[in-house]
Amino acid sequence: MKKRIAVFLILVLSLTNSGCWNRVEIEDLAVVLLIGLDKAKEEGKVRITVQLARPEEMVGGTAEGGRVTKKAVWVTASTGDSICDAQQNLAMHVSRELFWAHTRAIIIGEELAREGIAPVIDFVDRRRDLRRRMGIVVVRGEARELLEAEPGLEKTSGQVYSGLLVRLFRHSKAAVSDLRDIYEMLTSRGIHPTTSSIELVELKDEKNTKKQPKLTGTAVFRDDKLIGWLDEAETRGFLFLKGKKVTGIFTVKCPVCEEKNVSIMSTRSSTSIKPQLVDGELTLAVQIKAEGDVLEQMCRDDLSRPEIIGALNQRFAQAIKAEVIAALNKAQRNYQVDIFGFGQAVNRKFPKLWQKIEYKWDEEFPELPVKISIEAKIRRLGMISGPTTKP
Amino acid sequence: MIEGGKISSRQLLWLLITTILSTAILFLPSIVVAEAKQDGWLSAIFATFVGLLVVLVVSTLGLRFPQQTIVEYSEIILGRFLGKIVGLVFIWFFLHMSAIVVREFAEFMVVSFMPKTPLMVFILTFVLLSAFVLRGGIEVIARTNEVFFPVIFFLIIIVTILVVKDADFTRLMPMLERGISPVLKGTIIPAGWQGEIVVLAFLLPYLNRIHEGRRAGSLALLVVGFFLFLAEVLTVAVFGAEVAARTLFPTFNLVRYISIAGFLEHLDPFFMIFWIGSVFIKITLFYYITCLAIAQWLNLRDYKPITLPVATIISALSVLLFDNITELVNFIAKVWGPYALSIQLGIPALLLVVAMLRRQGKR
Numbered sequence: 001m002k003k004r005i006a007v008f009l010i011l012v013l014s015l016t017n018s019g020c021w022n023r024v025e026i027e028d029l030a031v032v033l034l035i036g037l038d039k040a041k042e043e044g045k046v047r048i049t050v051q052l053a054r055p056e057e058m059v060g061g062t063a064e065g066g067r068v069t070k071k072a073v074w075v076t077a078s079t080g081d082s083i084c085d086a087q088q089n090l091a092m093h094v095s096r097e098l099f100w101a102h103t104r105a106i107i108i109g110e111e112l113a114r115e116g117i118a119p120v121i122d123f124v125d126r127r128r129d130l131r132r133r134m135g136i137v138v139v140r141g142e143a144r145e146l147l148e149a150e151p152g153l154e155k156t157s158g159q160v161y162s163g164l165l166v167r168l169f170r171h172s173k174a175a176v177s178d179l180r181d182i183y184e185m186l187t188s189r190g191i192h193p194t195t196s197s198i199e200l201v202e203l204k205d206e207k208n209t210k211k212q213p214k215l216t217g218t219a220v221f222r223d224d225k226l227i228g229w230l231d232e233a234e235t236r237g238f239l240f241l242k243g244k245k246v247t248g249i250f251t252v253k254c255p256v257c258e259e260k261n262v263s264i265m266s267t268r269s270s271t272s273i274k275p276q277l278v279d280g281e282l283t284l285a286v287q288i289k290a291e292g293d294v295l296e297q298m299c300r301d302d303l304s305r306p307e308i309i310g311a312l313n314q315r316f317a318q319a320i321k322a323e324v325i326a327a328l329n330k331a332q333r334n335y336q337v338d339i340f341g342f343g344q345a346v347n348r349k350f351p352k353l354w355q356k357i358e359y360k361w362d363e364e365f366p367e368l369p370v371k372i373s374i375e376a377k378i379r380r381l382g383m384i385s386g387p388t389t390k391p
Numbered sequence: 392m393i394e395g396g397k398i399s400s401r402q403l404l405w406l407l408i409t410t411i412l413s414t415a416i417l418f419l420p421s422i423v424v425a426e427a428k429q430d431g432w433l434s435a436i437f438a439t440f441v442g443l444l445v446v447l448v449v450s451t452l453g454l455r456f457p458q459q460t461i462v463e464y465s466e467i468i469l470g471r472f473l474g475k476i477v478g479l480v481f482i483w484f485f486l487h488m489s490a491i492v493v494r495e496f497a498e499f500m501v502v503s504f505m506p507k508t509p510l511m512v513f514i515l516t517f518v519l520l521s522a523f524v525l526r527g528g529i530e531v532i533a534r535t536n537e538v539f540f541p542v543i544f545f546l547i548i549i550v551t552i553l554v555v556k557d558a559d560f561t562r563l564m565p566m567l568e569r570g571i572s573p574v575l576k577g578t579i580i581p582a583g584w585q586g587e588i589v590v591l592a593f594l595l596p597y598l599n600r601i602h603e604g605r606r607a608g609s610l611a612l613l614v615v616g617f618f619l620f621l622a623e624v625l626t627v628a629v630f631g632a633e634v635a636a637r638t639l640f641p642t643f644n645l646v647r648y649i650s651i652a653g654f655l656e657h658l659d660p661f662f663m664i665f666w667i668g669s670v671f672i673k674i675t676l677f678y679y680i681t682c683l684a685i686a687q688w689l690n691l692r693d694y695k696p697i698t699l700p701v702a703t704i705i706s707a708l709s710v711l712l713f714d715n716i717t718e719l720v721n722f723i724a725k726v727w728g729p730y731a732l733s734i735q736l737g738i739p740a741l742l743l744v745v746a747m748l749r750r751q752g753k754r
Contacts (some may be wrong), residue, residue, distance in 0.1 A: 037501055101657070128503055131647050132630075180648065187633035303477070351565040 030096035035160030036143030038109035049077040072155035085208035113226035173232040174215035190343020237327030255311035260299035317376035396530035400603035407611035413669030427577030431623035434577035439616030442585025450605035453595035455752030461592035490708035539668040558628035578727035586735030
């Protein structure tokens with residue numbers, strides 16, 4: 001009998017006392033899609049903008065039964081003395097519990113980025129509900145405007161961002177760093193952080209012009225402060241120098257007619273960075289290998305001869321070199337920050353030498369001689385073998 | 392004998408792996424990388440050798456005095472008074488270790504999963520559950536682990552495979568950037584973990600074939616050493632030495648970082664399964680040894696009456712030991728290594744030397 005009472009008590013207690021005292025039902029959640037951070041107008045304050053999903057509006061289907069369709073997201077902002085403070089203040093006017101784990105990216109406003117992004121990185125990585133996989137991008141302008149933009153194709157600008165991110169390999173004209181990358185670039189010597197910049201641009205593709213988010217080039221930091229940008233071509237050169245795979249179209253002049261363009265699609269690339277000591281002086285030998293296919297020719301000359309391909313190979317290499325040199329010059333001359341991680345390469349190859357120069361690397365880098373050699377090869381010409389001419 | 396149960400050498404092997412690996416894989420990488428930077432994996436290998444030394448000493452002692460634990464034979468070797476002091480040191484050590492592990496468990500749960508739940512809830516539920524398992528003796532602990540171990544092992548393998556995609560092994564270069572001394576400094580802490588193999592001094596008498604004890608102990612250390620090596624290599628290769636050193640639980644962050652094809656992500660709960668299962672075994676084993684040692688020290692006939700009092704002490708101690716998580720991490724990084732090793736390796740080595748000089752026990 002005693003045993004039965006005990007079993008009964010255990011059953012009753014385990015059913016009634018289970019750990020749901022701080023549960024949050026799904027309809028009480030507000031799912032955050034994007035976070036925007038700006039300098040607030042008030043001195044020393046931060047503004048956080050969040051894009052919250054309206055799940056009931058996210059599903060497809062037509063509006064019927066006189067139901068008023070609302071937008072799929074609600075964008076709202078709040079200010080505070082710190083990012084956390086601003087975030088907590090959101091609770092004063094947002095009626096649901098904010099749910100952060102599905103945030104796709106943090107968009108940092110230009111002004112805030114110029115003051116330093118270290119507080120943002122700290123805020124994000126200290127939290128348990130945001131992950132290191134999350135992208136961090138800098139907006140040219142205000143983050144809030146970007147979050148409020150009405151996308152043409154998607155329901156939210158968060159979806160636009162994810163979509164653009166998946167298709168970066170199409171052009172290699174932007175490179176997004178996630179939290180891990182930025183954290184590492186901030187804390188390691190011999191490299192400075194970079195990430196993609198995003199911009200609201202007017203696209204006149206419809207009758208009414210709307211501002212659309214667009215990934216444009218690269219944001220360059222010295223330590224944690226934004227100091228400038230790389231444009232799209234420079235970004236590709238930067239990616240080559242950083243050893244990332246670069247795919248995308250390079251247009252060169254046709255070697256026969258010398259006036260019309262030929263499009264070459266770079267399909268794979270690799271970079272080797274070798275620090276060398278020449279007569280006691282540190283130099284860097286960069287070797288880039290690229291392969292490509294001809295995707296289009298705008299003239300009517302015959303390209304399908306080995307010697308023409310040889311000439312095209314050279315032009316392909318020159319086109320790459322131009323972008324690489326542009327990126328290198330921008331970093332060495334204009335900004336004077338090592339965004340390529342050359343310092344890290346030196347550290348790996350010459351650890352002893354590095355210990356002497358690591359603290360003055362920022363001064364050494366602009367003077368560093370960099371030798372660039374490029375081997376570019378065209379492999380295929382697509383599905384046709386001849387030009388569009390009469391024989 | 393207080394404990395009538397017997398375990399097989401395979402059960403012992405699994406038990407030892409779970410026990411050492413559980414907290415080591417979570418707390419060690421960042422502390423080791425903070426000292427040894429990208430050479431942390433070397434520290435893991437060196438630490439394994441230190442652990443093997445402990446196995447050698449403890450198993451030699453165990454073979455000289457079969458049927459007895461270290462608390463019993465230290466009285467034979469050093470005489471009643473000094474022997475009792477050694478026994479007391481071990482009782483304190485295991486009590487202390489139980490309390491630390493309980494606190495580590497609770498801290499991780501609060502930091503990473505349930506910030507609003509009071510620390511005491513985790514501590515009490517775990518210690519009370521352990522107390523329940525404990526009443527079954529060593530056989531029940533070993534069998535419980537037989538349920539957890541395959542799951543734990545499987546999870547570690549899966550996570551390793553999924554993480555490799557994001558690893559960049561050039562981050563492990565240059566090797567020995569600042570010489571060997573940071574690596575040796577970084578070795579002391581994991582050595583204190585590998586030295587936990589000293590539990591053999593209490594478990595050997597309950598092994599059904601005592602001669603297999605040394606092999607099981609060594610094999611356990613090699614397996615743990617390999618996983619520690621993997622953890623060091625992967626945390627550095629994925630995050631870089633600087634970030635890994637600045638992260639409280641880098642291996643947990645590794646699991647959180649996993650993202651395969653955009654849908655296989657948010658795998659944190661699997662890590663929680665690993666963590667709860669393995670730490671539960673660890674706490675239970677240490678708690679069991681504490682009770683066993685006290686009972687033998689006091690010449691009791693049974694250890695069961697003292698399980699609940701010891702549970703009370705462990706729970707209270709785990710709260711009182713550290714004020715905040717910084718104290719806990721600092722203690723592990725600065726004090727734990729030398730302190731643990733002097734008890735895990737120093738005292739058994741001393742006992743062995745004296746026993747050999749006095750020609751005591753079987754040979």
